Amino acid sequence: MATFAEITRHHDPDPDENPWVHRPPAPAPVRIVPYDPDWPRRYRDLAARIRTALGPAALDLEHVGSTSVAGLAAKDVIDIDLTVADPRAEHTYVPPLERLGYVLTIREPSFHEHRCLTLAEPRVNLHVYGPDCPEAIRHRLFRDWLRTHPDDRERYQKAKLAAVPGGGTVMDYNARKQQTIRDIYDRMFRAAGML
Structure with a gap:
């Protein structure tokens, strides 16, 4: 079971680790669109x-x-x-997902053994973690917080829209909104008594 200390720690991958299974994607503009009520059905x-x-x-x-x-x-x-018993055991989940059209694009042993597979149509990022992974727990907590805290949802949306004009890669875009995300995490963790 992940501890509060593990969940609240901002963990970054090893900067010397090459996460790309094949090669980094070509830079593409980040495009933010209004909420689509069809997204939950697409997920299902x-x-x-x-x-x-x-x-x-x-x-x-x-x-x-x-x-x-x-x-x-x-x-x-x-x-x-996606939670699997062991993300390192790629043979247990990658081949069946490849048959659905997913491509293994990221392998990050230093970041909770994270794997990411992508699907081109519809566009999907499928993140693979092991049981009780602190990062997966953080994702769920952040989602649920934004669902119930409209002020932070609006704050996050403004940060996302402000991060787009800088151009570059998706990682550049993510870096520009990182401080807002960490501020929201801090409020969320404190409200939950985790800090």
């Missing part, structure tokens, strides 16, 4: 296909990220957290 359809493909290897699936928060503008990409 994707999750059903993943569960069918993986069977008992899929311990849990969660719709996370901005598309999981009603009313929040987002990139038109569904983020899903």
Whole structure:
């Protein structure tokens, strides 16, 4: 079971680790669109296909990220957290997901053994973690906080929109909104008595 200290710690991957399984994607402009009420249905359809493909290897699936928060503008990409027994055992989940069209793009041993598979259509980032992973817990807590705290949801949306004009990669965009995210995490953790 993850401790409060593990959950509240901002953990970054090893900067010397090359996470790309093949090569980094070409820079593409980040486009934020208004909330789409179809996103939850899209997630349910994707999750059903993943569960069918993986069977008992899929311990849990969660719709996370901005598309999981009603009313929040987002990139038109569904983020899903998949929990498996051991992300390092790629043979247990990657081949069935590849048959669905997913491509293993990121492998980050230094970041909770995180793996990310992408789907081109519809666009999906499928994040793979092990049981009780602090990062997956953080994703769920952040989603649920934004769903119930409209002021922080609005603050986060403004930060996202302000981060777009800088250009560069998605990682550059993420870096520009990171301080707002960490400020919200701090409020959330303090409200939950975790700090």
